[in-house]
Amino acid sequence: MTKADATADNVLRDLAAIRAKNPVVLNITNYVVTNTTANALLALGASPIMSHAVEEMAELVGISGALVINLGTVAPEYLAAMDPAWAAADAAGVPVVLDPVGAGASTLRTATPLALLAGHKAFIVRGNASEIMTLAGKSGAAAKGVDSTAKSGDAADLARALANRFSCAVAVSGEVDLVCAGQATALVHGGSALMPRVTGLGCTATALCGAFAAVNPDPFEAALHACVAMKVAGEMAADKAAGPGTLQLHFYDALYSMGEQDIRQRLKVER
Amino acid sequence: MTKADATADNVLRDLAAIRAKNPVVLNITNYVVTNTTANALLALGASPIMSHAVEEMAELVGISGALVINLGTVAPEYLAAMDPAWAAADAAGVPVVLDPVGAGASTLRTATPLALLAGHKAFIVRGNASEIMTLAGKSGAAAKGVDSTAKSGDAADLARALANRFSCAVAVSGEVDLVCAGQATALVHGGSALMPRVTGLGCTATALCGAFAAVNPDPFEAALHACVAMKVAGEMAADKAAGPGTLQLHFYDALYSMGEQDIRQRLKVER
Amino acid sequence: MTKADATADNVLRDLAAIRAKNPVVLNITNYVVTNTTANALLALGASPIMSHAVEEMAELVGISGALVINLGTVAPEYLAAMDPAWAAADAAGVPVVLDPVGAGASTLRTATPLALLAGHKAFIVRGNASEIMTLAGKSGAAAKGVDSTAKSGDAADLARALANRFSCAVAVSGEVDLVCAGQATALVHGGSALMPRVTGLGCTATALCGAFAAVNPDPFEAALHACVAMKVAGEMAADKAAGPGTLQLHFYDALYSMGEQDIRQRLKVER
Numbered sequence: 001m002t003k004a005d006a007t008a009d010n011v012l013r014d015l016a017a018i019r020a021k022n023p024v025v026l027n028i029t030n031y032v033v034t035n036t037t038a039n040a041l042l043a044l045g046a047s048p049i050m051s052h053a054v055e056e057m058a059e060l061v062g063i064s065g066a067l068v069i070n071l072g073t074v075a076p077e078y079l080a081a082m083d084p085a086w087a088a089a090d091a092a093g094v095p096v097v098l099d100p101v102g103a104g105a106s107t108l109r110t111a112t113p114l115a116l117l118a119g120h121k122a123f124i125v126r127g128n129a130s131e132i133m134t135l136a137g138k139s140g141a142a143a144k145g146v147d148s149t150a151k152s153g154d155a156a157d158l159a160r161a162l163a164n165r166f167s168c169a170v171a172v173s174g175e176v177d178l179v180c181a182g183q184a185t186a187l188v189h190g191g192s193a194l195m196p197r198v199t200g201l202g203c204t205a206t207a208l209c210g211a212f213a214a215v216n217p218d219p220f221e222a223a224l225h226a227c228v229a230m231k232v233a234g235e236m237a238a239d240k241a242a243g244p245g246t247l248q249l250h251f252y253d254a255l256y257s258m259g260e261q262d263i264r265q266r267l268k269v270e271r
Numbered sequence: 272m273t274k275a276d277a278t279a280d281n282v283l284r285d286l287a288a289i290r291a292k293n294p295v296v297l298n299i300t301n302y303v304v305t306n307t308t309a310n311a312l313l314a315l316g317a318s319p320i321m322s323h324a325v326e327e328m329a330e331l332v333g334i335s336g337a338l339v340i341n342l343g344t345v346a347p348e349y350l351a352a353m354d355p356a357w358a359a360a361d362a363a364g365v366p367v368v369l370d371p372v373g374a375g376a377s378t379l380r381t382a383t384p385l386a387l388l389a390g391h392k393a394f395i396v397r398g399n400a401s402e403i404m405t406l407a408g409k410s411g412a413a414a415k416g417v418d419s420t421a422k423s424g425d426a427a428d429l430a431r432a433l434a435n436r437f438s439c440a441v442a443v444s445g446e447v448d449l450v451c452a453g454q455a456t457a458l459v460h461g462g463s464a465l466m467p468r469v470t471g472l473g474c475t476a477t478a479l480c481g482a483f484a485a486v487n488p489d490p491f492e493a494a495l496h497a498c499v500a501m502k503v504a505g506e507m508a509a510d511k512a513a514g515p516g517t518l519q520l521h522f523y524d525a526l527y528s529m530g531e532q533d534i535r536q537r538l539k540v541e542r
Numbered sequence: 543m544t545k546a547d548a549t550a551d552n553v554l555r556d557l558a559a560i561r562a563k564n565p566v567v568l569n570i571t572n573y574v575v576t577n578t579t580a581n582a583l584l585a586l587g588a589s590p591i592m593s594h595a596v597e598e599m600a601e602l603v604g605i606s607g608a609l610v611i612n613l614g615t616v617a618p619e620y621l622a623a624m625d626p627a628w629a630a631a632d633a634a635g636v637p638v639v640l641d642p643v644g645a646g647a648s649t650l651r652t653a654t655p656l657a658l659l660a661g662h663k664a665f666i667v668r669g670n671a672s673e674i675m676t677l678a679g680k681s682g683a684a685a686k687g688v689d690s691t692a693k694s695g696d697a698a699d700l701a702r703a704l705a706n707r708f709s710c711a712v713a714v715s716g717e718v719d720l721v722c723a724g725q726a727t728a729l730v731h732g733g734s735a736l737m738p739r740v741t742g743l744g745c746t747a748t749a750l751c752g753a754f755a756a757v758n759p760d761p762f763e764a765a766l767h768a769c770v771a772m773k774v775a776g777e778m779a780a781d782k783a784a785g786p787g788t789l790q791l792h793f794y795d796a797l798y799s800m801g802e803q804d805i806r807q808r809l810k811v812e813r
Contacts, residue, residue, distance in 0.1 A: 024416040032576040032592050034303045038470035043515050048470070049376070049416045050303050053345045056377035063376065063416060074595045077348055077619055105591070105605065106598035145566040145591040145605060197798060199580035199590070243795025244585050253514025256468060295687040305574045309741035314786050319741070320647070320687040321574050324616045327648035334647065334687060348619055524785025527739060 003271060008264045011225045014216050015263075019045035023065030023214035027207060028052050028081050030072025030101060033200035036248070037070075037207040043255035044229065046211040052078050057085040065214025066123075067094055069116065070203055072101035072146075074108050086120040095123035095213040095222075099206035102146040103127065104134035122168040123213050124223045126206045129155040132172050136162040147196070152178040153187075160185065169219035171209065173202050177227040181220035188224070189268035190231030192238030194247045201251075205230045224269070232258055232266045274542060279535050282496045285487050286534075290316035294336030294485035298478060299323050299352050301343025301372065304471035307519070308341075308478040314526035315500065317482040323349050328356040336485025337394075338365055339478055340387065343372035343417075345379050357391040366394035366484040366493075370477035373417040374398065375405035393439040394484055395494045397477045400426040403443050407433040418467070423449040424458075431456070440490035442480065444473050448498040452491035459495070460539035461502030463509030465518045472522075476501045495540070503529055503537045545813060550806050553767045556758050557805075561587035565607030565756035569749060570594050570623050572614025572643065575742035578790070579612075579749040585797035586771065588753040594620050599627040607756025608665075609636055610749055611658065614643035614688075616650050628662040637665035637755040637764075641748035644688040645669065646676035664710040665755050666765045668748045671697040674714050678704040689738070694720040695729075702727070711761035713751065715744050719769040723762035730766065731810035732773030734780030736789045743793075747772045766811070774800055774808045 024047045029037060034050045041048040049060055061067055067089045069082050089096045100113035113135060117125070125135070128148035136158035152159075152174030160180045163170040169181035177188040195201050208229055212222040236258060237250035254262075295318045300308060305321045312319040320331055332338055338360045340353050360367050371384035384406060388396070396406070399419035407429035423445030431451050434441040440452035448459040466472050479500055483493040507529060508521035525533075566589045571579060576592045583590040591602055603609055609631045611624050631638045642655035655677060659667070667677070670690035678700035694701075694716030702722045705712040711723035719730040737743050750768040758764040778800060779792035796804075 022415065022418075026416075030592075031302050031573050032580055035306060035470060035577060038303055039515065039519075042468045042470055047416050047418050049373070050301075050343075051345070053347075053377075053379060056345065056379045059377040060416070072592075074593070074598065075619060076595075077346060102591070106595075106601040108595060108598045144564065145568075145589050145602070147564075147589050194798075197584045199577060199584055241795075242792075243798040244581065245791035245794030245798075248581075248794075249516035249520055249791055250513075252516025252519075253512075256465075256514040256516075293686065293689075297687075302573050306577060306741060309574055310786065310790075313739045313741055318687050318689050320644070321572075321614075322616070324618075324648075324650060327616065327650045330648040331687070348617060520787035520791055521784075523787025523790075524783075527736075527785040527787075 004267060004269060007269050008267050010221060011228050011263055012260055014212050014225050017215040018211050021215065022047045023211065024049060024063055025066050025068060025207065025210040025214060026060050026064040027068045027070065028078065028085055029068060029070035029203065032072055033203040036200050037204050039252055040204045040255060041207050041211055043252040044208060044211055046214065052081040054081045054084055057081055058088040061085055061088040061092055061094055064094055066210040067096045068207055068210040069096060070099040070101060070206055071109060071112055072203060074112060079112065082116060086116060090121050096120065097124045097126060097206055097209040097213055098122050099203060100127050100131045100135055103131040105145050110134055117166050122166050123219045124169045124171060124209045125162065125166065126171040126173065126209050126223065128173055128202060132162060132170060133158045152176055169223040171223040171227055173205050177231065179220065179224045179227055184220050186224050187270040188227040188231050189270065190266060191234035192247065194238055194241060194244050195234050197244035198248045228267055228269065229255065232262055235266050236262060275538060275540060278540050279538050281492060282499050282534055283531055285483050285496050288486040289482050292486065293318045294482065295320060295334055296337050296339060296478065296481040296485060297331050297335040298339045298341065299349065299356055300339060300341035300474065303343055304474040307471050308475050310523055311475045311526055312478055312482055314523040315479060315482055323352040325352045325355055328352055329359040332356055332359040332363055332365055335365055337481040338367045339481040340367060341370040341372060341474055341477055342380065342383055343474060345383055350383065353387060357387060361392050367391065368395045368397060368477055368480040368484055369393055370474060371398050371402045371406055374402040376416055381405055388437050393437050394490045395440045395442060395480045396433065396437065397442040397444065397480055397494065399444055399473060403433060403441060404429045423447055440494040442494040442498055444476050448502065450491065450495045450498055455491050457495050458541040459498040459502050460541065461537060462505035463518065465509055465512060465515050466505050468515035469519045499538055499540065500526065503533055506537050507533060546809060546811060549811050550809050552763060553770050553805055554802055556754050556767050559757040560753050563757065564589045565753065566591060566605055567608050567610060567749065567752040567756060568602050568606040569610045569612065570620065570627055571610060571612035571745065574614055575745040578742050579746050581794055582746045582797055583749055583753055585794040586750060586753055588756065594623040596623045596626055599623055600630040603627055603630040603634055603636055606636055608752040609638045610752040611638060612641040612643060612745055612748055613651060613654055614745060616654055621654065624658060628658060632663050638662065639666045639668060639748055639751040639755055640664050641745060642667065642669050642673045642677055643745065645673040647687055652676055659708050664708050665761045666711045666713060666751045667704065667708065668713040668715065668751050668765065670715055670744060674704060674712060675700045694718055711765040713765040713769055715747050719773065721762065721766045721769055726762050728766050729812040730769040730773050731812065732808060733776035734789065736780055736783060736786050737776050739786035740790045770809055770811065771797065774804055777808050778804060
């Protein structure tokens with residue numbers, strides 16, 4: 001069996017587990033993608049909760065298989081819930097996925113994820129190349145607002161440094177996704193050039209990291225499998241889409257329907 | 272004329288009234304479904320307003336045919352508007368539809384709808400089985416986060432108790448919807464197994480209850496007709512959908528286009 | 543060359559500039575349309591940021607080609623960011639597009655845009671007929687909540703007065719769009735009767751005004767070209783749509799794919 005076969009087996013095992021167990025994934029996320037990431041999680045088979053109510057965070061973390069913290073909306077009423085929620089997750093051993101949306105675009109967007117990472121245990125950090133490079137300490141990393149002008153490959157060394165510094169997996173989304181943790185690195189090919197034209201597909205990758213984290217205790221594998229699911233579903237959707245609007249809908253359909261043949265035929269992981 | 276014919280006649284009469292009058296439906300709702308429930312109301316023929324600005328609640332209630340209060344986002348800035356808005360609706364005789372999203376999933380989500388119901392006059396309460404069972408006093412009702420693991424039929428007795436306690440109609444959504452008020456009970460069949468895989472279709476049912484409440488003074492009928500509209504549109508959409516993504520879009524199209532033949536042929540109400 | 547040809551040339555020039563430069567458009571907008579207007583901007587070729595975090599407004603304005611202020615959500619946590627953001631835009635010479643959603647529907651929705659306009663330099667104000675008539679001082683302008691019951695033509699004189707009072711362009715959306723500034727007026731025909739059945743397409747027109755404002759220093763032209771893009775994309779989408787749900791998706795596809803033939807064949811501007 002080649003490595004690609006083994007990876008496909010593992011993705012399929014985790015996908016089956018998500019569909020069988022419907023793990024609760026708690027999301028403190030931005031108001032651009034609450035609907036779309038909830039739909040992606042439901043389509044995949046998870047059970048999403050979207051909340052930023054401080055009062056219920058500890059209770060909700062207690063019933064969740066993973067916590068996703070997405071910094072797309074950095075308004076105070078959203079930020080207030082993140083630290084208590086993450087503290088509850090640390091205490092309960094619930095894996096946490098962090099998305100530093102727009103790190104580098106403003107001081108607040110750079111400082112907030114670093115402060116959270118300094119105080120808590122991360123399972124996976126997922127971002128685009130600019131965001132990951134910024135968190136790793138490279139000031140002025142190539143960003144255009146919340147979009148990246150760098151490629152994931154440009155961020156490889158800094159992603160590995162970040163992963164080692166916070167003892168987590170780091171996933172860098174781009175035309176090619178890069179996943180690393182400890183000594184392991186993988187590149188995930190596939191997807192579609194239309195994907196960056198749909199808002200929040202990066203945030204969707206983060207949410208799917210949460211679903212895989214809920215069924216797989218290895219952060220590298222969970223991040224890798226989420227990236228594979230994104231690339232495979234994106235490619236399946238692109239086969240039917242005429243633009244970014246129709247792509248998004250077929251993407252949910254693909255997350256819902258993708259099966260063994262889809263994964264085995266479309267998986268393109270390079271190690 | 273059979274009962275089914277009479278129900279179809281009544282649904283068609285209300286649907287025509289919504290499309291003719293375009294009643295304003297004011298929604299204090301959660302940030303996951305603001306867009307999707309507004310789209311469902313527009314597709315059906317109503318004129319939605321989405322707001323949680325305390326300062327304008329009394330004015331907006333004054334121009335509204337119904338008020339929908341959805342507890343999906345229980346953050347303080349959302350909750351603050353609910354009590355004043357409902358008080359204005361009580362004073363003006365505007366019917367109020369309450370959706371206790373996630374009741375049972377956290378203390379806050381259980382206590383908030385009960386406190387609102389204790390102080391105000393409800394027209395319809397709509398939820399899934401777990402939420403309705405929780406409100407009726409059954410602690411630990413089968414819930415998985417904001418999703419239910421119970422069926423609507425399991426909630427029948429508790430739904431009737433809740434309806435009698437608050438003198439309103441109660442609608443329990445599920446594979447089969449259950450609607451009750453006073454001595455009346457109805458079951459609504461149809462829809463599609465894909466519907467729970469689209470986020471916020473429960474909230475959409477609540478919003479449609481608001482549209483029907485704006486044109487029908489009987490809470491049982493308004494709730495029943497909204498459930499019929501959901502099941503018929505869901506079934507029409509499923510005929511064209513390949514998954515939850517395409518289902519959602521065809522669902523709006525169906526709400527917009529559904530006519531006499533669709534209702535008469537697909538309506539499946541059991542009393 | 544006729545005027546229509548010249549207009550088509552200018553639209554195509556601006557569209558090419560947006561697609562080549564991907565200007566950052568910063569949006570302080572309502573929670574109904576954050577996702578959909580971001581998707582429209584991405585489909586057109588711009589790079590949207592959605593935020594209402596006061597702390598980062600000056601920084602984000604500094605990297606933006608235009609600022610869009612949309613008053614759909616008039617809750618305090620949204621309003622707080624608008625004045626500082628607009629002040630930063632004034633100082634930096636960044637064009638600002640204002641959408642007075644629901645002006646006339648509540649005191650707050652009428653007073654807020656007028657207070658903002660009194661203190662800042664507007665580039666474009668875009669609204670429906672009721673909203674524009676309200677801002678121009680006509681109390682009780684025909685509104686139904688956030689929807690208009692008046693036609694854009696009814697608002698022509700008041701729109702011109704508003705444009706002159708605030709030295710900006712005014713765009714009035716409707717079955718026929720009306721754009722005016724100084725002595726210039728244009729009517730834009732096309733689109734589809736389904737468009738008002740999709741929530742937030744007015745807000746989408748405002749967002750597109752931001753994209754065109756980022757590449758065209760003339761407010762009248764920027765507003766006109768955004769209206770043309772809306773009407774052309776709406777018409778292209780309607781050719782493939784069976785209702786408001788599918789219309790919205792094909793609309794994004796059309797913004798993404800529309801090219802020279804689409805613009806030249808479908809542009810219907812009357813001066």
